[in-house]
Amino acid sequence: MLVCFLAWASTAWGAPGTVIFIHGLFMQGESWQPWQEYAEERGLASLAPTAPGHDGVPTLNRIAPRDVLWNLSFKDRVERLTTLVAEQEGPVYLVGHGMGGLLAQVLLTHGVGDLAV
Secondary structure: OHHHHHHHHOOHHHOOOEEEEEOOOOOOHHHHHHHHHHHHHOOOEEEOOOOOOOOOOHHHHHHOOOHHHHHOOHHHHHHHHHHHHHOOOOOEEEEEOOHHHHHHHHHHHOOOOOEEO
């Protein structure tokens, strides 16, 4: 499904836009690297920001979450992503997995971003 979505996005609205990949709990932006490369090969810009406190080794983050993870709210992530989307030119496509998928849906529901999967 993601392959079809990215293929469509690369030709939609007459000009490619930006794909923002949103990771879930305890993961990080780097987990999206192969998909970023795939999108960029099709002429799309891509971003995969790492949420605060999610840097480091994902397995260790799950075993022993740092204080910053306990203090990071869903609202904080929505606000950070809303700012990131607003900074982009052209259409913005949101791609999320796990909690990132929920964030993409919430953003789109609030009119942030153009499409989400």
